[in-house]
Amino acid sequence: MSIKTLNIIRIVLLVVAIVLIVIGLIQGQYFSVLSKAIRTCLECIGIA
Amino acid sequence: MHRNRMTTDDAAKRQDRFRTIIRLAATVFFNGYAAGFLKADIFTGRTKGVCVPVLNCYSCPGALGACPIGSLQSLIGNTGSRIPFYVLGSLMLFGVLFGRLLCGFLCPFGFIQDLLHKIPLKKISVPQKIDRPLRWLKYAVLLLFVVALPVFTAVKDGYTVPYFCEWICPAGTLEAGIPLVILDPGLRALIGALFDWKVVLLVLILIGSIFVPRLFCRYLCPLGAVYALFNRFALYHMELDQNKCVKCGRCSEVCPMAVDVIKDINSPECIRCGKCKAICPEGAITSDYSMCKKQPESVGEE
Structure with missing residues (x-):
């Protein structure tokens, strides 16, 4: 794989990552994560 | 050196x-x-x-x-x-x-x-x-x-x-x-x-x-x-200078993830702990946070 191809892949991945985060934020997924994370997750600690 | x-x-x-x-x-x-x-x-x-x-x-x-x-x-x-x-x-x-x-x-x-x-x-x-x-x-x-x-x-x-x-x-x-x-x-x-x-x-x-x-x-x-999955493409990566490497194998000996460093320095298993870099007697291993300056030895292998 050439350096140029490698760098193109990196840039594409970075752009895709940012786009996915923005779409997730628009869909309110930040608040979904927040609402899960601020309550004690009984399954996570092995009590469910 | x-x-x-x-x-x-x-x-x-x-x-x-x-x-x-x-x-x-x-x-x-x-x-x-x-x-x-x-x-x-x-x-x-x-x-x-x-x-x-x-x-x-x-x-x-x-x-x-x-x-x-x-x-x-x-x-x-x-x-x-x-x-x-x-x-x-x-x-x-x-x-x-x-x-x-x-x-x-x-x-x-x-x-x-x-x-x-x-x-x-x-x-x-x-x-x-x-x-x-x-x-x-x-x-x-x-x-x-x-x-x-x-x-x-x-x-x-x-x-x-x-x-x-x-x-x-x-x-x-x-x-x-x-x-x-x-x-x-x-x-x-x-x-x-x-x-x-x-x-x-x-x-x-x-x-x-x-x-x-x-x-x-x-x-x-x-x-x-x-x-x-991203390790080979990560901006932070390892580089091996094949001209300096004497293939002593000390890098692989100290690797906690059992990576074959000489063959596959940017292996998906590499956790970038830097032990190989520190132990190399020839200073052949470096790390860099950037787009590659030179061709990584392992990209495309495995």
Whole structure:
């Protein structure tokens, strides 16, 4: 794989990552994560 | 420039001390809500909506951010769209920017395994024919427990439990389960067979880590599996100067992830701990955070 191809892949991945985060934020997924994370997750600690 | 054995050993010790400071600081930073340990409660501030780049349970009393693996399962089960864009994007961003450097330098559970491995007992070198197939187990854990089971259950029942967290995650047991059960008598009254299973699994992994370096990271961690997919493309990468390399093999000897450094320096297994770089007598191994200046030796191999 050439350096140029490698760098193109990196840039594409970075752009895709940012786009996915923005779409997730628009869909309110930040608040979904927040609402899960601020309550004690009984399954996570092995009590469910 | 050739460096003698004493110089390289000193460099390795200095590098290990530096990494210990960083890992300790990261552990404190990700779990900085000290009041949580006093009140037997968890942090509820806005930063809890942001994924941290490491396996750090959001139910840990000190946790200031969200575990990306827990969040991924939660979003799969609860969002209307069922495609967890926010967490997938965050994981991809962390992966491309840093790769498994995050495992080597920032992960609290990795740090604990490294500390346990310092206990001076005879170490086990896992034979390649066992080690190589077992490495695929973490991808199976990712696909089955983090993605497939939550998707299947969410489609069927409209809700899912976080299967990986519930049945496997030793970080959750250590950072959240045990502290909360100790601190909260109400939770203590609820513990049953599931908690016992998780404690047994945690103990087995911790004991195993004394003998096999990074046992959980090597074979079971789904977050390590995600970052491994990006390791070859990560901006932070290792470089090997073939002209300087004398193929002494010391780099592979010290590698905690059993990477064949000369053949595959940017292996998906490499956690960028830098031990190979510190021990190299010829200074042939370097690391860089940028677009490549020269062709990485391993890209496209394996």
